């Protein structure tokens with residue numbers, strides 16, 4: 303064996319080891335968290351029984367909810383509804399019930415509303431009376447997306463809302479537009495920071511901020527964005543006079559601890575990518591932040607594309623009788639159906655070669671300028687693959703945790719503007735990023751959860767577009783094969799034989815005996831079509 307071959311062999315075994323280690327660590331963390339949560343629940347139950355106290359932080363939501371959105375259900379013909387500051391418009395009230403039913407059916411809408419308001423979805427921007435300046439900003443779109451249509455009436459009514467809808471379906475404005483509207487309505491009586499939006503990554507926080515600026519500028523409100531990796535001074539200054547803050551948890555806590563920010567007037571709180579924000583690692587930070595917000599009358603929103611059962615109980619502890627809006631049967635983990643998913647089972651050692659082949663396939667000839675996003679699992683892997691791609695002549699940029707914020711921002715801008723059409727990223731870029739015209743996502747290494755897979759591939763096929771996700775699947779991730787098969791089936795995508803060979807067993811996360819394996823793959827599942835204008 304030559305020195306180069308020996309080096310390559312060593313490198314491959316290091317990669318495989320690192321991936322396995324990361325999967326194992328993730329499993330261990332989850333097990334620990336489950337154990338802690340179980341213990342805590344027992345303690346909480348005992349405590350609640352003893353004190354019989356119910357505050358906004360600990361309020362239990364009623365278990366009984368009514369699914370009013372699914373068309374088979376008995377949806378009452380709406381009268382002129384009014385709740386909080388929201389009054390259903392006359393034009394919407396006059397709409398034939400069949401139009402509403404068709405909308406629910408076409409978009410597979412489910413609304414679980416414990417308060418039974420049964421508010422009609424807004425089928426056009428004319429069905430709602432936002433401040434006219436807000437109307438002028440959103441008028442660039444033809445009509446609300448389904449998650450906007452259904453969630454806005456509840457949000458304008460002051461309800462807590464859990465919004466679950468596919469990747470790239472306009473969730474940012476679903477919570478962003480009512481946030482601005484809310485402050486316009488209350489700013490005469492309240493000053494200071496009233497809306498807080500928390501996001502898991504710096505890039506996503508910055509993107510949410512960019513989405514809000516046209517609205518806040520138009521209505522004369524101040525919005526600011528705080529995240530780590532950049533100096534604090536400017537953030538401290540902006541915080542003094544702003545109404546809406548978009549933040550990552552770490553920097554926000556830092557600023558809270560030094561007394562640079564006061565969240566006591568925050569009565570509109572959003573957790574974007576909510577399931578991520580409630581995972582171990584963020585959970586304590588989130589609790590510490592929420593503790594600082596207005597204790598009474600706070601409206602709490604959680605938005606995401608994936609809503610695993612494990613986070614639902616914890617979410618309920620921060621919310622008050624939330625209305626759950628889901629678009630497209632999201633009780634089961636499902637991917638955007640406009641994405642063509644290709645999964646190839648490969649050997650760990652053939653991945654580098656395979657990646658070069660895939661780049662030839664997706665980025666040559668007529669496709670030479672198309673944007674491709676490659677996901678690696680860990681920082682070291684990303685750095686190595688980046689070097690390898692550069693060595694092979696690719697103009698690749700990268701985002702991962704070992705880079706400075708300046709390097710990360712620069713890389714993302716290069717990719718967005720097309721200066722580079724190849725971005726290599728870890729899961730720091732898996733959620734939320736809305737980069738126009740990403741045609742292909744390549745999963746070089748499978749992520750730690752199937753939820754992350756759904757988010758990663760959701761970087762393509764956004765806002766009604768189509769896209770391709772090509773995944774290299776190796777034995778190291780075999781415990782996730784069953785979950786992946788379910789997602790493929792759910793979107794009517796081909797399931798390779800080699801993947802089924804790993805077994806279609808998948809962890810049933812909600813089961814008490816966490817870690818046990820169950821066979822719960824439904825091979826007969828057929829997808830339903832969702833339309834998006």
Ligand SMILES: Nc1ncnc2c1ncn2[C@@H]1O[C@H](COP(=O)(O)OP(=O)(O)OP(=O)(O)O)[C@@H](O)[C@H]1O
Nearest residue numbers: 443445446447469470471472473474607734736765
């Ligand atoms: N009413 C609308 N009509 C058409 N496009 C819209 C509408 N509202 C928002 N969009 C666009 O849809 C794209 C995706 O929106 P957004 O980033 O909010 O998706 P998301 O649902 O939050 O996705 P993810 O789950 O990946 O975070 C954005 O480019 C946004 O400008």
